[in-house]
Amino acid sequence: MAEVLVAPRHRVERRAMGWWALRAAAVTVVVGGVLGVGYLLITPWRGVLGPVLLVALGVGLVHLVLAPPWRYAVHRWEVTGEAVYVRSGWFVREWRIAPISRVQTVDTVRGPVQQALGLATVTVTTASAAGPITLVGLDHRTADTVARELAEITQATPGDAT
CATH class of the missing domain: 2.30.29.30 (Pleckstrin-homology domain (PH domain)/Phosphotyrosine-binding domain (PTB))
Structure with missing residues (x-):
C-alpha cells in the first residue's frame, strides 16, 4: 500500500499574495512599456507589435489576477x-x-x-x-x-x- 504524502502544516503569509501581485504587475508594466514604446516609435512594426502588446497585457493581467491566490493555495x-x-x-x-x-x-x-x-x-x-x-x-x-x-x-x- 502506498503511503500518502501529507501537506506541510504552514501556509505562507497572506500578505505574500500582495508581493506576488506587485511582482506580476511590475513585469507586466515593463514588458508592456517596452512593447508600447516600440509600437509608438517603430511605425513599420505596428502591425506585429500591436497584437503582441495586447497579448502580453492580457497574459500579464491574467497572471496578476490568478497567480497570487493560486500560489497561496499551493x-x-x-x-x-x-x-x-x-x-x-x-x-x-x-x-x-x-x-x-x-x-x-x-x-x-x-x-x-x-x-x-x-x-x-x-x-x-x-x-x-x-x-x-x-x-x-x-x-x-x-x-x-x-x-x-x-x-x-x-x-x-x-x-x-x-
Whole structure:
C-alpha cells in the first residue's frame, strides 16, 4: 500500500499574495512599456507589435489576477526536528524534503518590497544536487524564528551535512 504524502502544516503569509501581485504587475508594466514604446516609435512594426502588446497585457493581467491566490493555495512549509518540508508549484506540484542532517546554511532575505510588506524568504542550503530549499512569503518575525530554530537544531544534530 502506498503511503500518502501529507501537506506541510504552514501556509505562507497572506500578505505574500500582495508581493506576488506587485511582482506580476511590475513585469507586466515593463514588458508592456517596452512593447508600447516600440509600437509608438517603430511605425513599420505596428502591425506585429500591436497584437503582441495586447497579448502580453492580457497574459500579464491574467497572471496578476490568478497567480497570487493560486500560489497561496499551493505553497506550504514546515520545519521539524527531523526535516524541512516545502510544497510549491503551478501545474506540477514540487515537494522538497531535506533532512536536518543535510542542512549546511540558513539564510534570510528581505528585499525592499518584502520589507514594506513585512515578509521574508528563508533559504535552506543542503548537501543536495537539487539545490536549496526556499520558504517564500513568510512573515519576517516567523522567518527570523525559523532561521534561529534551524540553526539550533542543526547544531544539535550529529553529522557533517555532506
